[in-house]
Amino acid sequence: MKIIVLVKQVPDTETNIKVGDKSINEAGIKWIISPYDEFAIEEGLRLREKNGGEVIAVSLGPDRVQESLRQAYAMGADRAVQIKVDNYVPFDTVLTAELIANFAKAENADIIIGGRQSIDSDSSQVVIQVAEGLGIAHISFAVSLEISGTSVKATKEVEGGTQVVETSLPVAITAQKGLNEPRYPNLKGLMAAKKKPIETKTPADLGNPASKIEVVGLEPPPPRIPGRKLEAADAKGYAEQLVKALREEAKVI
Amino acid sequence: MSNVLIVGELKNGELKKISKEITSAGRKIADALGGKVTALLIGSGVEKFAGDLGAVGADSVVTVNAGDFNAETWANLVAGVIKEKNPSVVLVPHTSQGKDYSPRVAVKVGAGIIADAVGLSVDGGKVVAKKPIYSGKAYGNFKVTSPIAIFTVRPNSQEVVQKAGAGAAEAASPSAGDAKVKIVSSDLSGGNKVQLAEASIIVSGGRGIKGPENWPILQGLADILGAALGASRAAVDAGWISHSHQVGQTGKTVSPNCYIACGISGAIQHLAGMGSSKYIVAINKDGDAPIFKVATYGVVGDLFEVVPALTDEFKKVLG
Numbered sequence: 001m002k003i004i005v006l007v008k009q010v011p012d013t014e015t016n017i018k019v020g021d022k023s024i025n026e027a028g029i030k031w032i033i034s035p036y037d038e039f040a041i042e043e044g045l046r047l048r049e050k051n052g053g054e055v056i057a058v059s060l061g062p063d064r065v066q067e068s069l070r071q072a073y074a075m076g077a078d079r080a081v082q083i084k085v086d087n088y089v090p091f092d093t094v095l096t097a098e099l100i101a102n103f104a105k106a107e108n109a110d111i112i113i114g115g116r117q118s119i120d121s122d123s124s125q126v127v128i129q130v131a132e133g134l135g136i137a138h139i140s141f142a143v144s145l146e147i148s149g150t151s152v153k154a155t156k157e158v159e160g161g162t163q164v165v166e167t168s169l170p171v172a173i174t175a176q177k178g179l180n181e182p183r184y185p186n187l188k189g190l191m192a193a194k195k196k197p198i199e200t201k202t203p204a205d206l207g208n209p210a211s212k213i214e215v216v217g218l219e220p221p222p223p224r225i226p227g228r229k230l231e232a233a234d235a236k237g238y239a240e241q242l243v244k245a246l247r248e249e250a251k252v253i
Numbered sequence: 254m255s256n257v258l259i260v261g262e263l264k265n266g267e268l269k270k271i272s273k274e275i276t277s278a279g280r281k282i283a284d285a286l287g288g289k290v291t292a293l294l295i296g297s298g299v300e301k302f303a304g305d306l307g308a309v310g311a312d313s314v315v316t317v318n319a320g321d322f323n324a325e326t327w328a329n330l331v332a333g334v335i336k337e338k339n340p341s342v343v344l345v346p347h348t349s350q351g352k353d354y355s356p357r358v359a360v361k362v363g364a365g366i367i368a369d370a371v372g373l374s375v376d377g378g379k380v381v382a383k384k385p386i387y388s389g390k391a392y393g394n395f396k397v398t399s400p401i402a403i404f405t406v407r408p409n410s411q412e413v414v415q416k417a418g419a420g421a422a423e424a425a426s427p428s429a430g431d432a433k434v435k436i437v438s439s440d441l442s443g444g445n446k447v448q449l450a451e452a453s454i455i456v457s458g459g460r461g462i463k464g465p466e467n468w469p470i471l472q473g474l475a476d477i478l479g480a481a482l483g484a485s486r487a488a489v490d491a492g493w494i495s496h497s498h499q500v501g502q503t504g505k506t507v508s509p510n511c512y513i514a515c516g517i518s519g520a521i522q523h524l525a526g527m528g529s530s531k532y533i534v535a536i537n538k539d540g541d542a543p544i545f546k547v548a549t550y551g552v553v554g555d556l557f558e559v560v561p562a563l564t565d566e567f568k569k570v571l572g
Contacts, residue, residue: 013502013521017390024391035503091386091393093356094365119502119525120387123368128356132328137433140324140353153437157497159264159349159448161441167434177503178496212365216381216394225532229540229551238552239562242534243570245550250532252511253454253478253567 001053001147001169004104005044005077006114006127008034008090009061009068013119019218023089033068036115038182039175044113045076046180047147053110054078058103060096061088066198073193074185081199083206089215090118093125098209100126101133103201109170116141116174124174131172139165143178255286255378258340260331261294261306262350264448268294268302271451273309274411275344278373280310280418282342285375290418293334295319295327300422307420309413314422322350325432328357333427335362335401342380344373347405348451355405365397371410371508371529380404388502388525408451409508447481449498455509457483457500457527461516461537461556465493470557471515474564477571483507483527485517501526515556519544536560 011017011024012032018025033041044055057072059065060083069080083099104112112134114127124140131138139145141157150169155162157176185193203209230245232238246253257279261272272292279290292311294302296319303314315338317330331354335343345351345358347369359366372383379396382404386393397403449455456475458468468482475482483505484498500507502522512530517523519535519542527533528547535548536556545551552559 011387013388013525017387019391024387091367091395093368094359097356097360121368122384122386122388122506124352125356125359125366125368128324128353129360132357132360138324138357139434141349157349158439158441159450160446161439161497163439164437165434166437177499212397212399213367214396214398216376216396218386218391218393221385221389221392221528224547225549227533227545227547227549227551229545229553232552235554235558235562236566238554238559239566242550242552242563243566246511246532246534247570250511250549252532253571 001047001051001111002107002109003044003047003053003055003111003113004107004109005041005055005057005072006100006112007037007041007057007059007068007072008118009059009065010034010118010120019220022215022217024218031064031067033071034115034118034120036117036175039177039179040113040115041072041075041077042180042182043145043175047111051147056081056107058083058100060085060099062086069198070193071185073196074189075183076189079199080196081201083201085203089211091121091123091215092211092213093123093129094212095209097126097129097133099203099206101130102206104130104134111170112172114174116176127172127174134170136170136172137167138172139167140174141176142173143176145173145179255341256288256338257283257290257342257344258335258338259290259292259344261292262346262348263294263296263299266298268305269451270413271346271348271408272306273413274408275346275406276306276309276311277414277416278406278411279344280414280416282373282375282380286378289313291315291338291340293317293331295330303420303422307418308415310416310418311420312418314420315425316422317425317427319429321436323432323434323436324353324357325434326429327354328361329430330427331358332361334425337425337427341401343401343403345403345405347407351405355403359403362401363399364401364403365399366403366405367395367397368405369407370404371407373404373406385529389528407508409453409510447479449481449483449500450505450507452481452507453509454478454480454511455483455500455507456480456513456515457485457517458488458515459485459517460487462488468494470560474513474560474567477564477567485523514544515560517544518542519547
């Protein structure tokens with residue numbers, strides 16, 4: 001079983017974001033694997049442990065993404081592939097998906113698994129676009145997954161609850177929180193990961209897809225409505241003030 | 254001609270508010286580009302909503318008779334209508350359904366796509382979509398350069414404007430194709446509650462509610478307000494409520510008009526999910542809690558006293 005796990009490198013949640021003209025200022029940013037992709041890596045490793053095969057971690061971007069690939073190695077990935085795009089635009093989902101789909105096709109992958117969204121672009125697009133590009137099934141927001149032979153059974157989160165779905169390999173999956181608890185790499189794994197090779201592919205190797213979006217510009221978030229702490233003698237006083245504020249000032253209730 | 258297609262969404266046979274929101278947004282775009290707005294509704298008996306969408310700006314409403322939602326067949330149906338109508342702009346709800354089929358549609362019709370737009374404007378004959386990025390710590394403006402541009406639009410981000418279009422209904426029957434994924438069973442027991450991601454008011458609880466036995470205090474307030482019940486990661490990880498209620502980086506991103514945070518300290522991961530709420534009320538005993546930095550109205554007090562008093566007060570004015 002050949003399992004491709006998608007590893008997107010994103011700024012750590014706690015990092016301050018300084019907005020440049022068309023991208024962020026990367027100076028001083030701490031980079032992490034997008035949290036949902038950690039569920040994807042973990043699930044890939046568990047599927048391999050149960051069914052055999054290999055886990056290939058793939059990340060798009062400049063050379064800094066190799067750090068995230070080494071972390072995937074430390075968790076237990078068998079191979080790591082950087083799709084080297086030096087001026088990578090993290091919001092360009094169609095281009096990203098086409099590169100990954102072409103890679104997955106060349107590898108003849110059985111399973112492609114990524115997080116339900118990345119925390120930089122929040123698009124929830126790439127994995128399902130890969131599925132469409134390959135003409136294979138997809139299961140989004142998976143909270144449980146069982147694969148035996150070529151049959152796939154999963155529980156997915158839907159609006160208002162969950163659904164149990166079935167399909168067969170090959171399949172693309174997006175991982176939702178609850179699917180598993182990602183393991184921490186141990187020191188030995190981290191040391192070994194430093195020496196493992198990282199394969200590199202270029203867009204030219206993968207069909208040179210064209211971008212379909214243009215970044216017009218980035219800007220800081222809009223200012224919030226100025227806030228204030230209310231003063232009252234007791235709970236009833238607070239309640240009266242809040243109701244008045246929400247109904248007469250904010251006019252939201 | 255730059256025509257706009259919006260894809261409506263239904264729930265339990267009723268039109269969702271997001272359908273009207275994106276019809277109005279589509280109307281504004283079409284007026285700026287000099288085109289028509291077509292609304293697409295998929296489901297059974299959906300013709301009856303043509304007038305509702307006409308009233309908020311749809312020139313025509315295409316209806317497709319179909320059974321339950323399946324991302325693959327929906328993608329085929331939507332792509333079929335796009336190929337027939339050839340719009341230059343397509344608006345899709347950024348809902349769990351929209352997120353499930355829109356990626357396939359983009360690939361099928363060779364379109365660029367920007368997901369989770371909260372602002373839509375027109376510049377030089379092209380739509381510019383504004384969306385929060387980096388957990389709301391920045392905003393990006395994007396254009397789509399392919400002939401068809403798809404945008405998924407965040408619920409509650411667009412105003413519903415009454416503006417009469419013809420709303421004439423026509424039936425279409427594009428091919429649904431076969432789905433490779435079969436739905437075996439559904440558990441929609443949470444289905445009749447107000448949905449978190451699309452709610453215009455959310456009452457949310459954190460570690461400060463102290464235990465699962467205290468949710469009824471917040472639910473009481475939520476019921477009076479017609480609000481959805483949310484929770485912070487701390488409350489979910491403690492096992493007090495299911496993950497489907499979680500707001501934040503590893504939960505749902507929400508943009509209600511009013512977010513009432515009860516006993517929530519406001520970790521950065523929580524702010525990532527609710528920071529774009531229009532008005533934020535924070536009720537917390539700890540006056541130094543970070544939630545007060547984003548709160549429009551802050552109450553430093555005991556939620557077990559303030560929330561019931563608030564419920565009583567709203568009962569008086571709303572009940």
